[in-house]
Amino acid sequence: MAVSPTKKKILDEASKLFQERGYLASSMRDLAKRVGLKASSLYSHIGSKEELLQKICFDSARGYLEGMRAIEESDMRPTKKVEQLILLHIQIATTDVSSMTIFSEEWRHLSEPYLQEFRNMRRDYERRFGRILQQGMESGEFTEMNVTVCLSTIFTSLRWLHRWYPEKRSISMKALEADLLRFLMNGLRK
Amino acid sequence: MAVSPTKKKILDEASKLFQERGYLASSMRDLAKRVGLKASSLYSHIGSKEELLQKICFDSARGYLEGMRAIEESDMRPTKKVEQLILLHIQIATTDVSSMTIFSEEWRHLSEPYLQEFRNMRRDYERRFGRILQQGMESGEFTEMNVTVCLSTIFTSLRWLHRWYPEKRSISMKALEADLLRFLMNGLRK
DNA sequence: GTCTATAACTTGATAGAC
DNA sequence: GTCTATCAAGTTATAGAC
Numbered sequence: 001m002a003v004s005p006t007k008k009k010i011l012d013e014a015s016k017l018f019q020e021r022g023y024l025a026s027s028m029r030d031l032a033k034r035v036g037l038k039a040s041s042l043y044s045h046i047g048s049k050e051e052l053l054q055k056i057c058f059d060s061a062r063g064y065l066e067g068m069r070a071i072e073e074s075d076m077r078p079t080k081k082v083e084q085l086i087l088l089h090i091q092i093a094t095t096d097v098s099s100m101t102i103f104s105e106e107w108r109h110l111s112e113p114y115l116q117e118f119r120n121m122r123r124d125y126e127r128r129f130g131r132i133l134q135q136g137m138e139s140g141e142f143t144e145m146n147v148t149v150c151l152s153t154i155f156t157s158l159r160w161l162h163r164w165y166p167e168k169r170s171i172s173m174k175a176l177e178a179d180l181l182r183f184l185m186n187g188l189r190k
Numbered sequence: 191m192a193v194s195p196t197k198k199k200i201l202d203e204a205s206k207l208f209q210e211r212g213y214l215a216s217s218m219r220d221l222a223k224r225v226g227l228k229a230s231s232l233y234s235h236i237g238s239k240e241e242l243l244q245k246i247c248f249d250s251a252r253g254y255l256e257g258m259r260a261i262e263e264s265d266m267r268p269t270k271k272v273e274q275l276i277l278l279h280i281q282i283a284t285t286d287v288s289s290m291t292i293f294s295e296e297w298r299h300l301s302e303p304y305l306q307e308f309r310n311m312r313r314d315y316e317r318r319f320g321r322i323l324q325q326g327m328e329s330g331e332f333t334e335m336n337v338t339v340c341l342s343t344i345f346t347s348l349r350w351l352h353r354w355y356p357e358k359r360s361i362s363m364k365a366l367e368a369d370l371l372r373f374l375m376n377g378l379r380k
Numbered sequence: 381g382t383c384t385a386t387a388a389c390t391t392g393a394t395a396g397a398c
Numbered sequence: 399g400t401c402t403a404t405c406a407a408g409t410t411a412t413a414g415a416c
Binding site for chain 2: 399402403
């Protein structure tokens, strides 16, 4: 299971490169240059360009799903669960910026059957998130509204983090998290 | 200023194609096939592939900026202004789905000097939107929080519309707009 | 493992006949 | 205006020497 240092470097640089330019606009020559190799040498460590995208996408997906399971199994109120889920997204976005971007936007360049598999995992996650929102509405903690609207709004608004974060550090991380969490929880309340 | 029917068809199909697959993943041969021509024939009507992207991006930008100006010039309260801006976004997203997507995500494939110009227009729009939010906080209509956080959250959450809308029609357009508006205005209130 | 060389293919765009 | 033919450049990936 130990990953060689070169392979790790390739994966790290690929994450950054795909984030900056997008998967399609990133060539294996660009990647090799950043790693300090010729393009052909990359293939001693990896099988293909898409394999890199697959690894990034599915590793990220695993992170979300594990976090979701831990929260589901707890006996918190829906309000607290949603708070924890939002904090999970924020934490992933701020600790692993490049993967988050790729996970959010580049996954559609996966080929089958990976594309289908990714979509399934995503839908599973969304359904489980939606179920918690539903519970919160039924228990009267949240205002009644279309679950898909809430869900999509929360997801996409958590997605801007990965664009914004690497740039400005004028506002402290803690303050940012607090304001974002407050805005979204505010949106749900009665 | 009249655009020939063929040119219009090329623009329309380009919008749809770029939205579905992304700008880079769309080839001129794909586009030609949809239009019902050979790739080389496209160049009797347009100058280049990027010219299509430019037109889509800047036409969209114009729509937002015009809407912004009308709202700025009115004498509504900040709350009402923000409501109107959100409705403007919803309206653009639901009437011109493909352009909205490209405007949101594909603009970065513009080359200079268009890229710089686009960024400037975007920043201008964001600043003006931010100023209204600031006014609302100062007047006590909105809760005090980081303006960039509000702004980015509102923008990106309005952006999911263009992914969601073409698919599901189970919820009526009016209900959707109402819930989304409510969620976001809720997020701002004290 | 890394390199050079290259295969096999796709891309945007052009030339020139009709 | 549309076509066929083609160019020039770029792509992922492989072969084989070292």
